[in-house]
């Protein structure tokens with residue numbers, strides 16, 4: 001299977017696409033064509049395979065020409081935590097993607113990416129550089145920790161992520177270097193991009209990135225939508241609709257890919273926070289990247305979503321894009337209200353990101369089957385949820401262990417010299 005760059009340069013193999021992250025022409029890698037799978041092969045009556053086995057069957061065609069030993073054991077190492085479907089009411093569900101080591105869906109992509117990197121070149125020293133708006137950094141740090149000679153270099157915007165998110169980035173040490181940047185997520189992302197533009201650094205540090213521009217992050221995310229759609233479609237005999245809380249648009253791109261592979265997925269709704277760059281583009285066809293605004297759903301505070309290039313490559317440019325996509329921006333007040341309503345009606349706790357999807361769920365057709373992607377554990381956002389709901393949220397054991405460790409990080413200005421020396 002070949003991967004094209006949205007920048008137009010020659011197609012490459014999956015291995016090259018993973019090791020490069022961003023294409024040398026500055027574009028993002030997209031599949032030349034997606035393999036199609038008949039989901040009915042999983043039968044009506046057999047129990048579904050385990051998540052790891054399903055992932056292996058789905059992803060094997062993508063790795064047919066890879067040097068990786070991509071087998072069931074590989075998937076069992078990555079997908080080693082549960083992905084429960086929580087029933088909200090009638091035909092409505094929350095797909096809990098937050099049971100990995102750092103309690104967000106980013107663990108799936110980060111663990112898969114780390115396993116690919118290690119499998120492709122186990123002896124090669126590398127620096128994996130990541131800008132994080134909250135959850136990517138911790139997931140990548142957890143996945144890379146202890147994988148010497150790979151180094152993790154994690155940039156997060158100082159005071160713009162939750163204290164628990166920060167702890168999950170800064171308590172690793174060893175091969176993980178955490179940098180608190182005086183600036184926004186966009187500044188962090190700019191520093192990563194600028195580092196990649198410097199061939200000397202790229203070659204000396206063997207720089208690669210684990211941001212959601214890397215295809216190894218996106219591929220495993222297809223499993224969420226594929227697996228749960230097959231599970232629910234077998235019971236309901238209708239296509240399954242999804243609402244995806246979105247920022248950089250990596251997660252929802254994977255949902256579109258799963259649909260294009262033939263999985264029983266109906267409508268896909270995108271929920272963003274008050275960063276309206278996507279909803280404005282959708283309405284007007286005019287794409288205006290802008291500085292990100294801080295919101296309650298901080299992991300979605302993105303002013304220039306990278307994976308839009310992939311969605312446009314797949315769905316066409318505006319107005320075709322407008323016809324193919326359904327997006328709405330959800331502001332902080334609506335997020336608060338959604339958290340409250342969900343708790344009062346269903347005694348179910350959702351994080352502020354999941355709340356953007358829950359907000360949209362309240363206006364879908366009741367007779368259809370709808371699933372919201374629950375992207376992070378509510379306990380990561382106790383500073384928002386506890387005063388709002390007047391409750392104490394129990395802390396999961398894995399998080400409690402991290403909270404007890406000392407932090408190690410460097411404070412830097414949004415300046416490349418501070419990272420690489422002058």
Ligand SMILES: *Cc1c(COP(=O)(O)O)cnc(C)c1O
Nearest residue numbers: 135247248249250251299375376
């Ligand atoms: C990263 C993140 C998102 C947004 O996902 P994208 O792939 O960037 O669109 C949503 N919710 C949570 C909790 C996240 O960490």
